[in-house]
Amino acid sequence: MPERRYRTDLDCYDPHAEHHPVPTYPWKGAPEHLFTRRQLRDAGLCPGGQPAVAQCLRPRKRRPTEPLRAWLYDGHRAREKRTPTPAQLRAVDAMNRAHRICDTCRRDVGYRIPATAPLHGECLDCHEIRNQLRAA
Numbered sequence: 001m002p003e004r005r006y007r008t009d010l011d012c013y014d015p016h017a018e019h020h021p022v023p024t025y026p027w028k029g030a031p032e033h034l035f036t037r038r039q040l041r042d043a044g045l046c047p048g049g050q051p052a053v054a055q056c057l058r059p060r061k062r063r064p065t066e067p068l069r070a071w072l073y074d075g076h077r078a079r080e081k082r083t084p085t086p087a088q089l090r091a092v093d094a095m096n097r098a099h100r101i102c103d104t105c106r107r108d109v110g111y112r113i114p115a116t117a118p119l120h121g122e123c124l125d126c127h128e129i130r131n132q133l134r135a136a
Contacts, residue, residue: 012057012067020055027058027068034072041081048079102126 014024025031034054040046052071059067084092099112103121115121122130 012059022052023054025054025056025072027056027070030054030056030072033075035075035078036070036072040073040075040078043078044081045075045078046081047073048077050074050077104130 012024012026013029014020017023025034035043035045036056037047050073053074054072056070056072057067096112097108099115100108100110102109102113102123104126105123107123109123109125113119113121113123119127
């Protein structure tokens with residue numbers, strides 16, 4: 001079977017799912033009750049466990065066999081996003097605080113320090129000093 005090339009928005013229009021596994025619409029051409037995850041998030045909603053009911057496709061110039069895809073969810077079945085409890089927010093704050101403390105100088109540097117390369121748990125200042133000592 002030859003590879004399918006998505007050349008125009010008409011190639012991406014299949015509202016009855018005759019050629020695609022789910023109803024398919026061109027970019028920005030979906031019905032008003034269907035939303036992407038980002039659109040749901042901006043409205044304070046989430047899919048709520050429902051599967052994607054449709055998709056939007058947009059052709060690509062460089063890779064015509066792989067269109068850009070956005071999964072769409074039914075806005076009528078979307079739920080409000082859960083809000084974290086104060087205890088959960090405190091736990092996240094404590095975890096982030098632990099990742100802001102340099103292993104070498106033991107001070108809170110105000111940003112999250114990666115535990116992997118290249119810093120290995122050191123702040124930028126300590127890492128720079130260590131590199132200068134190695135070079136000398």
